[in-house]
Amino acid sequence: MAIAGPLKISLQLLAGDEPAMGPGKALVLDAIARSGSISAAGRDIGMSYRRTWQLVDSLNRLWAERVVETHHRAGAKRGAELTPFGQRMLTTYREIEARMLAAAAGDDLDWLVGLTRPGAESAEPVPREV
């Protein structure tokens, strides 16, 4: 999710019916770039190792080039990193997201935002059907 003031957008890029890229995968890729491993990335963003690994696996399947490279050679440091393609794919996704947020601006958006009532939400019992 990208948030800019009163706007929150989620952008998914589909490969057929499957989400090849989206907010969750972008979050995982950012965290792997920071932390250098899939398990550390998961801990950083409060996602289970299993779920984090599945998103990485999905990324590597749904793109023509590998997005994340993992290292587990005997004797070598274990870990994971974005490939050059993965870095470029993530950057491009973020650029498209930023362009969409910018496109939302306008008098009509200002009009809408001016008519919202922050803090007015509260629970009430559900009445009979109408």
Add this chain to the structure above:
Amino acid sequence: MAIAGPLKISLQLLAGDEPAMGPGKALVLDAIARSGSISAAGRDIGMSYRRTWQLVDSLNRLWAERVVETHHRAGAKRGAELTPFGQRMLTTYREIEARMLAAAAGDDLDWLVGLTRPGAESAEPVPREV
């Protein structure tokens, strides 16, 4: 969710921390406009009456003007309809959504889409931590 080819976007408009408008509420408003009642709208979109009613209640609280008017006078037809403000709010939301989808277009998006592999997703066991 708005879908255009390989793009799927979700746009939320926040009132403070609360979503004053988003894909679910837009769906409910479309269905009320079509069906003339909250219960029929819920059935149309496969949403429980309780959940549909709560989204309508949230809309009426989080906007400065009422979005949906309900009728339950004795002897009169029961039902619900969008107010003129609700209609205009929904239309404006859809216009902003369309503008954002249009803004996504570009050589970089074409490049990304050309590198996805539809149908390549499949489950695989999760290996040891890397």
